[in-house]
Amino acid sequence: YDFNLKKENNHLIIGNIDANELAEKYKTPLYVIDEEKVRNNYNKLYTAFNSKYEDLHMCYAAKANTNLAVMKILEDEGSYIDAVSPGEIYTALLAGFTPERIVFTGNNVTNEELEYAHKTGVTINLDSISALERLSTIEGTKGKEISIRVNPMVEAGHHEHCITGGPKSKFGIKEEEAVEVYQKAIDLGFKPIGMHSHIGSEILESEPFMLAVETMMDIAGKVHKEVGVDFKFLDFGGGFGIPYEPTENELDLETFTTDIIKLFKSKLEEYDMGKPAMYIEPGRFLVGNAEVLLTRVNTIKESYRKFAGVDCGFGTLLRPTMYGSYHHIVVANKINEENVEEIDIAGNLCESGDLFARDRPMPKLEEGDLLAILNAGAYAYSMASQYNSRPRPAEVLVNKDEVDVIRRREEFSDLFNGQKIPTRLLK
Numbered sequence: 001y002d003f004n005l006k007k008e009n010n011h012l013i014i015g016n017i018d019a020n021e022l023a024e025k026y027k028t029p030l031y032v033i034d035e036e037k038v039r040n041n042y043n044k045l046y047t048a049f050n051s052k053y054e055d056l057h058m059c060y061a062a063k064a065n066t067n068l069a070v071m072k073i074l075e076d077e078g079s080y081i082d083a084v085s086p087g088e089i090y091t092a093l094l095a096g097f098t099p100e101r102i103v104f105t106g107n108n109v110t111n112e113e114l115e116y117a118h119k120t121g122v123t124i125n126l127d128s129i130s131a132l133e134r135l136s137t138i139e140g141t142k143g144k145e146i147s148i149r150v151n152p153m154v155e156a157g158h159h160e161h162c163i164t165g166g167p168k169s170k171f172g173i174k175e176e177e178a179v180e181v182y183q184k185a186i187d188l189g190f191k192p193i194g195m196h197s198h199i200g201s202e203i204l205e206s207e208p209f210m211l212a213v214e215t216m217m218d219i220a221g222k223v224h225k226e227v228g229v230d231f232k233f234l235d236f237g238g239g240f241g242i243p244y245e246p247t248e249n250e251l252d253l254e255t256f257t258t259d260i261i262k263l264f265k266s267k268l269e270e271y272d273m274g275k276p277a278m279y280i281e282p283g284r285f286l287v288g289n290a291e292v293l294l295t296r297v298n299t300i301k302e303s304y305r306k307f308a309g310v311d312c313g314f315g316t317l318l319r320p321t322m323y324g325s326y327h328h329i330v331v332a333n334k335i336n337e338e339n340v341e342e343i344d345i346a347g348n349l350c351e352s353g354d355l356f357a358r359d360r361p362m363p364k365l366e367e368g369d370l371l372a373i374l375n376a377g378a379y380a381y382s383m384a385s386q387y388n389s390r391p392r393p394a395e396v397l398v399n400k401d402e403v404d405v406i407r408r409r410e411e412f413s414d415l416f417n418g419q420k421i422p423t424r425l426l427k
């Protein structure tokens with residue numbers, strides 16, 4: 001996989017703009033997101049599913065990238081939202097999504113959070129019997145339409161931390177108790193209209209997804225038959241992967257969607273469930289490859305190993321440190337040069353685990369080179385922190401020839417937001 005990079009005069013081009021100019025003008029580290037790519041990703045995935053099953057809602061998993069401008073672009077494309085917290089509901093509303101276009105799937109939610117979700121009018125997808133019972137105690141929830149998350153005992157994902165189905169997962173209710181829980185929902189006065197599952201993230205083959213769809217459809221079919229629930233929607237979660245390593249391939253969307261929709265339709269028929277909407281919740285697929293992180297090499301060091309030290313660290317991009325994830329790295333000011341050495345690309349934080357790559361084949365690196373860390377659109381800025389008192393970087397949006405700052409670079413003063421020294425300590 002070659003990451004479809006645009007190159008001109010040995011430079012990396014984003015939209016129609018030279019990455020080196022962006023770095024000069026807006027300084028580094030800098031997140032750069034390409035609007036066209038977000039729109040293309042959305043349309044590619046939407047069309048692949050929608051051409052085979054019309055009543056499809058694509059709920060963008062906002063957690064992947066909550067930048068308001070990014071949310072607005074997806075709003076404009078017609079997306080729905082998968083929100084996991086009141087903060088994400090708030091963000092989605094601010095970006096212009098109407099409550100009807102937001103599904104809230106919380107985990108270990110408090111009564112206050114349930115109340116907030118209820119008041120905003122979004123669809124609530126419940127993760128436990130406890131949440132179901134507690135929601136029923138909130139005023140005005142009688143007769144409310146709700147959805148329930150089941151754990152279909154299918155495990156998938158690129159790292160243990162991201163596997164959300166199966167026996168060890170904290171999410172959803174057990175599949176064996178689904179009939180009982182839906183009955184309970186009705187007894188509590190709710191109108192269950194949805195079922196949800198999400199098995200994991202960064203899935204590049206169709207098998208686990210097919211297995212999850214099959215399992216969830218059998219559970220939904222049983223609930224339909226035994227409890228009489230008429231599902232308005234069935235939500236199969238997200239997890240659609242993207243290639244991070246040159247050796248990986250893109251998801252074969254045509255085969256993938258053909259197989260899934262075929263299975264979905266046959267199960268609907270088997271259980272006589274009519275034509276409910278199909279929901280999916282892609283996060284990474286929509287934004288992952290649309291953004292790069294530009295960071296400048298400031299130190300070349302040969303100690304026991306050879307290091308290229310850059311001007312950001314795992315506070316800016318956590319995935320390599322947290323999951324050991326591979327992110328492809330190119331040199332934006334000499335993009336055509338061949339790899340000649342293996343080198344560690346190290347961040348600027350005070351921990352040995354602060355590495356973007358170990359023994360990475362790279363062109364000859366020099367101080368001042370501009371690195372572009374690819375696939376930094378999903379779970380990158382949204383997982384960033386100020387650890388080591390490093391203000392977070394700026395983020396710019398490129399649309400062909402246009403550039404907009406969509407998040408200003410933080411300053412030292414942002415490190416102290418909301419903090420206060422008690423006056424008694426100032427005496």
Ligand code: LLP
Nearest residue numbers: 061198201202238239240281282283284379
């Ligand atoms: N729906 C639910 C209920 C989820 O929990 C998630 C992701 C998604 C949808 C979207 O999954 P996606 O399509 O993006 O794979 N920080 C990790 C990924 C954590 C995913 C958490 N849940 C990473 O950097 O790989």
